[in-house]
Amino acid sequence: MNNKSYKVAVVGIGAVGREMVRLLLQRDFPLEELKILARRARTEKIDGREYEVVPASADAFDEIDIAFFAGTEGARGASRLYGWEAVRRGCVVIDNGDDFRMDQRVPLVIPEINADALKAHHGFIANPNCTTIVALMALAPLHRAAGIRRIVAATYQAVSGSGSAAVRELEDECRAWCNSSVHEPEVYPHPIAFNVIPRIGGEVDSGMTSEELKLRRETHKILDDTSIRVSATCVRVPVFNGHSEALNVKFIKPLTPDQARDILAQAPGVKVLDELSSESYPTPLACSGKESVLVGRIRRDDTVANGLNLFVCGDNLWKGAALNAVQIGEYLVRENLVRVP
Amino acid sequence: MNNKSYKVAVVGIGAVGREMVRLLLQRDFPLEELKILARRARTEKIDGREYEVVPASADAFDEIDIAFFAGTEGARGASRLYGWEAVRRGCVVIDNGDDFRMDQRVPLVIPEINADALKAHHGFIANPNCTTIVALMALAPLHRAAGIRRIVAATYQAVSGSGSAAVRELEDECRAWCNSSVHEPEVYPHPIAFNVIPRIGGEVDSGMTSEELKLRRETHKILDDTSIRVSATCVRVPVFNGHSEALNVKFIKPLTPDQARDILAQAPGVKVLDELSSESYPTPLACSGKESVLVGRIRRDDTVANGLNLFVCGDNLWKGAALNAVQIGEYLVRENLVRVP
Numbered sequence: 001m002n003n004k005s006y007k008v009a010v011v012g013i014g015a016v017g018r019e020m021v022r023l024l025l026q027r028d029f030p031l032e033e034l035k036i037l038a039r040r041a042r043t044e045k046i047d048g049r050e051y052e053v054v055p056a057s058a059d060a061f062d063e064i065d066i067a068f069f070a071g072t073e074g075a076r077g078a079s080r081l082y083g084w085e086a087v088r089r090g091c092v093v094i095d096n097g098d099d100f101r102m103d104q105r106v107p108l109v110i111p112e113i114n115a116d117a118l119k120a121h122h123g124f125i126a127n128p129n130c131t132t133i134v135a136l137m138a139l140a141p142l143h144r145a146a147g148i149r150r151i152v153a154a155t156y157q158a159v160s161g162s163g164s165a166a167v168r169e170l171e172d173e174c175r176a177w178c179n180s181s182v183h184e185p186e187v188y189p190h191p192i193a194f195n196v197i198p199r200i201g202g203e204v205d206s207g208m209t210s211e212e213l214k215l216r217r218e219t220h221k222i223l224d225d226t227s228i229r230v231s232a233t234c235v236r237v238p239v240f241n242g243h244s245e246a247l248n249v250k251f252i253k254p255l256t257p258d259q260a261r262d263i264l265a266q267a268p269g270v271k272v273l274d275e276l277s278s279e280s281y282p283t284p285l286a287c288s289g290k291e292s293v294l295v296g297r298i299r300r301d302d303t304v305a306n307g308l309n310l311f312v313c314g315d316n317l318w319k320g321a322a323l324n325a326v327q328i329g330e331y332l333v334r335e336n337l338v339r340v341p
Numbered sequence: 342m343n344n345k346s347y348k349v350a351v352v353g354i355g356a357v358g359r360e361m362v363r364l365l366l367q368r369d370f371p372l373e374e375l376k377i378l379a380r381r382a383r384t385e386k387i388d389g390r391e392y393e394v395v396p397a398s399a400d401a402f403d404e405i406d407i408a409f410f411a412g413t414e415g416a417r418g419a420s421r422l423y424g425w426e427a428v429r430r431g432c433v434v435i436d437n438g439d440d441f442r443m444d445q446r447v448p449l450v451i452p453e454i455n456a457d458a459l460k461a462h463h464g465f466i467a468n469p470n471c472t473t474i475v476a477l478m479a480l481a482p483l484h485r486a487a488g489i490r491r492i493v494a495a496t497y498q499a500v501s502g503s504g505s506a507a508v509r510e511l512e513d514e515c516r517a518w519c520n521s522s523v524h525e526p527e528v529y530p531h532p533i534a535f536n537v538i539p540r541i542g543g544e545v546d547s548g549m550t551s552e553e554l555k556l557r558r559e560t561h562k563i564l565d566d567t568s569i570r571v572s573a574t575c576v577r578v579p580v581f582n583g584h585s586e587a588l589n590v591k592f593i594k595p596l597t598p599d600q601a602r603d604i605l606a607q608a609p610g611v612k613v614l615d616e617l618s619s620e621s622y623p624t625p626l627a628c629s630g631k632e633s634v635l636v637g638r639i640r641r642d643d644t645v646a647n648g649l650n651l652f653v654c655g656d657n658l659w660k661g662a663a664l665n666a667v668q669i670g671e672y673l674v675r676e677n678l679v680r681v682p
Contacts, residue, residue, distance in 0.1 A: 150644055154495030154587035156537050156576065170535075178519035189620035194511075194581050196497050196625055198638055198652045203617040207598060207640030229644030233587040233652060235497065238579050240535050246495035246574040248589075257548060276544040279530035284537055297539055299548030303491055303570030311539045311574060 005030040006338060007063055008329075009091075011037045011056055011078050012070030013044050015164045016096055019322035020068050021046050027326060030333060035064065037078075061086035065338055068325050071097025071127075087123035090340050092332060094325050096127040098210075101218060108221045111327045112268045113140040118331055123340035125328055130161055130320030131211065131234065132218040134243050137293035137319065138312045141267040142260055143223055146306065147252035150229040153215060156237045156244035157200060158284060159192060161316045166192070170238055192238050200234040209234060242284025243316040246297075251306040257298045260308055264295050269319065274298050282313035293319055346371040347679060348404055349670075350432075352378045352397055352419050353411030354385050356505045357437055360663035361409050362387050368667060371674060376405065378419075402427035406679055409666050412438025412468075428464035431681050433673065435666050437468040439551075442559060449562045452668045453609045454481040459672060464681035466669055471502055471661030472552065472575065473559040475584050478634035478660065479653045482608040483601055484564055487647065488593035491570040494556060497578045497585035498541060499625060500533060502657045507533070511579055533579050541575040550575060583625025584657040592647040598639045601649055605636050610660065615639050623654035634660055 008029065010020045013036055024034060036044065037056040044051050054060060056078060061067060067086050069079040079095040086093050100106045107117035108126045110133055118125065128136075135153060142148065159166040166187045173193035176183035185191050201210030216230035237244075264272050273280045274296040282294035293314035301307030314320055332338045349370065351361045354377055365375060377385065378397040385392050395401060397419060402408060408427050410420040420436040427434050441447045448458035449467045451474055459466065469477075476494060483489070500507040507528045514534035517524035526532050542551030557571035578585075605613050614621045615637040623635035634655035642648030655661055673679045 152493045152589045152642075152644075154574075154589075156497070156578065174515055175519055178516055190624055191626060194579065194626070196578060196580060196585050198585070198587070198622050198624070199617060199620070207617065207638065209617070231589060231642045231644045231648070231650060233495075233589075233638065233650055235585075235587065235652075237497065237537060238535065239537060244537050244539070244576075246539070246576065248493045248495075248572060248574075276540060276548070276550070279540070281539050283531055283539070285532060285535070297548065297574065301493075301572045303493075303572045307572070309572060309574055311576075 005032040006065040006333065007033045009035040009037050009061070009064045009067040010070065011067055011082070013038050013053060014070060015160050015167065015317055016321045017070035018046050019317045020070060020325060021051070023322050023326045027330070029326065029329065056082060058082055058085045058089070061089045061091045064091045066092045066094065066329055066332070068329065069093060069095040069097055071095055083124060087340055092338055092340060093124045094127060094328050095124065096321050096325050098129060098214065100124060101126040101128065102221065108218060109328055110136055110222060110324060111331050112137065114222050115331050118328065118337060121337065127321065127325045127328065128218045128222060129214045130243055130316035131155055131157065131245065132215050132222070133320045133324055134293055134312055134314035134316065135215065135245055135247060136219060136222055137270055137314065138264060138295045138310060139247065139249065140223060141263050142249070142251070142255060145259070145263050146255035148228050148249055149252050150250040151231070152248040153230070153232040154246045155232065155234045156239070157234060158239040158241045158243055158316055159236065160241040161243065162187060167240060170240060188236065192236060194238060197236040198233065200236055239284045241315060241317060242288040242313055243320060244282065244284055244311065244313045247310050247312060248301060249308050249310070250304050251308065254306050255308060257300055257308065260298050269293060270295055272296065282311055284313050287313040288315050290315060291319060291323060346373040347406040347674070348374045350376040350378050350402070350405045350408040351411065352408055352423070354379050354394060355411060356501050356508065356658055357662045358411035359387050360658045361411060361666060362392070364663050364667045368671070370667065370670065397423060399423055399426045399430070402430045402432045405432045407433045407435065407670055407673070409670065410434060410436040410438055412436055424465060428681055433679055433681060434465045435468060435669050436465065437662050437666050439470060439555065441465060442467040442469065443562065449559060450669055451477055451563060451665060452672050453478065455563050456672050459669065459678060462678065468662065468666045468669065469559045469563060470555045471584055471657035472496055472498065472586065473556050473563070474661045474665055475634055475653055475655035475657065476556065476586050476588060477560060477563055478611055478655065479605060479636045479651060480588065480590065481564060482604050483590070483592070483596065486600070486604050487596035489569050489590055490593050491591040492572070493589040494571070494573040495587045496573065496575045497580070498575060499580040499582045499584055499657055500577065501582040502584065503528060508581060511581060529577070533577060535579060538577040539574065541577055580625045582656060582658060583629040583654055584661060585623065585625055585652065585654045588651050588653060589642060590649050590651070591645050592649065595647050596649060598641055598649065601639050610634060611636055613637065623652055625654050628654040629656050631656060632660060632664060
């Protein structure tokens with residue numbers, strides 16, 4: 001890493017933006033300045049420290065080198081409003097939102113997997129969807145070894161993925177239950193406490209949801225292989241934080257569970273927890289607040305040639321969002337790529 | 342139905358046994374007498390009514406026409422101890438436990454699907470596993486129409502499936518959370534509140550669990566077709582009652598989502614809830630305390646020929662256990678099959 005430091009902005013200060021601030025400080029990102037931009041001026045407290053929140057405007061990006069757009073809740077639409085304008089003003093944008101992920105000008109990056117895509121960036125970089133990141137952290141190394149033909153995914157997604165209002169909704173519903181009362185849902189169309197909701201995102205195509213389509217399209221772009229077939233069912237579960245996914249994978253070449261375990265044990269950012277006899281397998285509680293994606297339940301699927309089943313958990317706010325974005329920023333700094341062409 | 346009435350016993354009075362008693366009364370089962378047998382003598386209150394619980398013994402079955410073995414918790418092993426002995430003493434046994442499901446002498450029955458298997462019973466009838474019943478209520482009618490080649494299932498199973506101690510554990514963990522305290526798990530190896538546990542049952546074979554193997558073997562036996570390939574991942578979620586399953590199915594013949602919906606709309610014991618725009622899809626809260634299995638999210642899986650995805654929810658204590666057992670009893674009564682050959 002060079003010794004330069006940078007003027008950094010975090011745009012949006014909900015569930016993801018707060019983790020971005022926290023991680024930039026924890027990981028000693030070379031900050032000359034850290035600005036927080038959002039819709040309205042206020043102060044926000046993060047880990048006991050107060051931050052002045054400045055109203056976002058195009059001009060605000062004139063003085064910024066790198067802007068992390070949190071891309072959720074209040075910040076929704078901010079990258080549409082200011083993203084490319086910020087780039088025009090010389091700021092490198094790392095956007096956690098989903099508005100430009102499929103844009104051909106925009107690299108979609110998980111640094112452990114396709115950091116190379118950053119080398120010729122045009123100033124605007126997209127962070128993949130949480131579900132995609134958690135799945136691909138385990139699947140990309142296996143894809144390199146044996147080639148993935150098809151993925152059938154069923155997800156168990158935490159409420160923090162819907163933002164802090166959804167976290168409060170689960171809290172409120174549980175507190176009401178403890179008091180033998182009922183809290184009417186507002187964020188979700190049905191209660192989420194003690195329930196599961198098999199719908200995430202809008203309806204996009206013949207009954208598929210946008211979340212289910214994202215996993216397919218983003219997998220194609222990140223692995224640069226549109227031949228991989230992806231069929232997903234995305235489901236919200238009453239978990240505060242940490243996305244889980246049951247992945248059924250058909251490979252082109254043979255891959256034994258032991259080979260998969262060896263490959264994943266070497267993979268950066270991945271931790272294998274895979275021993276039923278000692279109750280060792282991924283859980284959302286175990287992955288929450290951890291940098292690694294956990295992988296376990298690795299076993300042959302004998303119903304198909306070259307089939308494997310696995311179960312993955314990852315912190316959707318960290319590796320699934322804020323951490324991955326900060327890691328993109330760290331790569332740009334390390335490789336001296338903080339510049340708009 | 343003839344006008345005969347029967348001496349009935351419920352063996353085991355945990356989560357499933359209580360629902361058996363409740364349903365036998367609610368559904369006006371032709372009872373001459375209802376006895377409750379369990380490990381130790383006591384009284385139990387169900388819906389405000391007190392029941393004397395008699396210690397189980399071989400002799401106790403001399404006077405019984407039909408015995409429903411609840412097959413969970415305290416009653417675990419009761420059918421191994423007393424099941425065939427009860428049959429020898431002239432009692433027809435309907436066992437919710439998993440000890441004899443694969444026994445060739447024992448029909449494994451979901452009345453809507455394979456009631457015919459009851460016609461030549463040998464006095465001992467097995468109730469399938471909750472996960473199998475909920476899946477097959479939706480899949481059997483589709484199998485008849487288009488032939489199932491392969492099922493990839495991921496489950497979202499409620500704690501009531503582990504018995505009443507597990508229900509109390511989720512309650513205690515949630516109450517502790519409300520009081521900013523922690524309740525150490527005893528039933529499960531990890532906390533279940535705000536968590537998911539991707540392991541149900543013992544390890545049976547190369548990383549598969551017994552619950553995952555049950556879905557395969559019981560599907561083969563009930564549909565009388567061992568060519569159906571079944572790969573499952575069974576996961577416990579913090580839901581009190583109601584099992585959910587994401588089912589990815591490859592058929593032999595083409596089957597459109599509309600055709601599947603039409604078939605399921607006609608299927609007995611099944612209710613289609615399938616309109617994203619009105620937030621209509623199955624949830625465990627919606628299926629709990631309902632007799633029907635709910636099916637929705639029916640959509641083409643375009644990653645494979647003749648593929649469909651669907652999501653099902655069913656009350657694991659009712660249709661997944663007690664109700665299915667009582668329905669088997671009702672069929673035996675209706676068809677005058679309450680006799681040991």
